[in-house]
Amino acid sequence: LPFYAVGSKWEKPTVTYSFVSYTSQLQRGQQRVSIANALAKWSTQANINFREVSGSSADILISYGRGNHGDSYPFDREGGTLAHAFFPGSGDISGDTHFDDSERWTVGSSEGTNLEIVAAHEFGHALGLGHSNVPGALMAPYYSGYDPNYGLGNDDIQAIQSLYGVRTSS
Numbered sequence: 001l002p003f004y005a006v007g008s009k010w011e012k013p014t015v016t017y018s019f020v021s022y023t024s025q026l027q028r029g030q031q032r033v034s035i036a037n038a039l040a041k042w043s044t045q046a047n048i049n050f051r052e053v054s055g056s057s058a059d060i061l062i063s064y065g066r067g068n069h070g071d072s073y074p075f076d077r078e079g080g081t082l083a084h085a086f087f088p089g090s091g092d093i094s095g096d097t098h099f100d101d102s103e104r105w106t107v108g109s110s111e112g113t114n115l116e117i118v119a120a121h122e123f124g125h126a127l128g129l130g131h132s133n134v135p136g137a138l139m140a141p142y143y144s145g146y147d148p149n150y151g152l153g154n155d156d157i158q159a160i161q162s163l164y165g166v167r168t169s170s
């Protein structure tokens with residue numbers, strides 16, 4: 001394993017991310033904004049930073065796929081499982097985040113499946129969090145639909161701060 005990914009969390013202040021592929025259902029700018037907003041939900045609550053880079057050496061590789069897409073966790077058709085992500089400490093695939101392109105990905109709409117909310121959940125895993133059993137928590141295992149005011153529940157905040165500490169005003 002790379003020295004900085006010791007099983008449960010990233011052992012460095014800044015985690016990089018890049019787009020391996022995009023969905024054709026949204027403009028790339030919309031996707032980059034949704035992803036940046038989803039990451040910011042976590043970085044505003046805990047001592048972790050994110051930086052977008054180009055190329056496949058980033059920590060978190062973001063991609064879309066349908067059905068069998070190159071790992072042991074094939075996606076289903078529309079509905080069902082919406083996305084998945086790999087924990088730190090999973091080797092090269094650590095942090096990688098895959099979205100099922102059979103879903104109808106949307107931004108700012110109660111139609112379809114909201115990309116930002118799903119991404120925020122997945123990045124919780126990419127940072128080392130499992131699922132929460134607290135109803136309404138972002139890390140609950142079920143998508144609870146579009147909420148323009150979605151955010152981290154107290155359970156999510158406690159969990160991320162237990163891994164990375166509270167945000168230091170630096």
Ligand SMILES: CC(C)C[C@H](CC(=O)NO)C(=O)N[C@H]1Cc2cn(c3ccccc23)CCCCCCNC1=O
Nearest residue numbers: 079080081082083084085118121122125140141142143
């Ligand atoms: C939390 C989310 C962002 C990521 C999770 C997966 C996950 O934990 N990724 O890290 C997810 O996709 N959960 C399913 C769980 C699920 C709900 N149902 C299913 C029917 C079949 C298979 C799975 C499901 C009932 C029908 C509704 C299907 C559409 C919504 N799907 C879900 O809520």
Ligand SMILES: [Zn+2]
Nearest residue numbers: 069071073098
């Ligand atoms: Zn996958």
Ligand SMILES: [Zn+2]
Nearest residue numbers: 121125131141
């Ligand atoms: Zn999950």
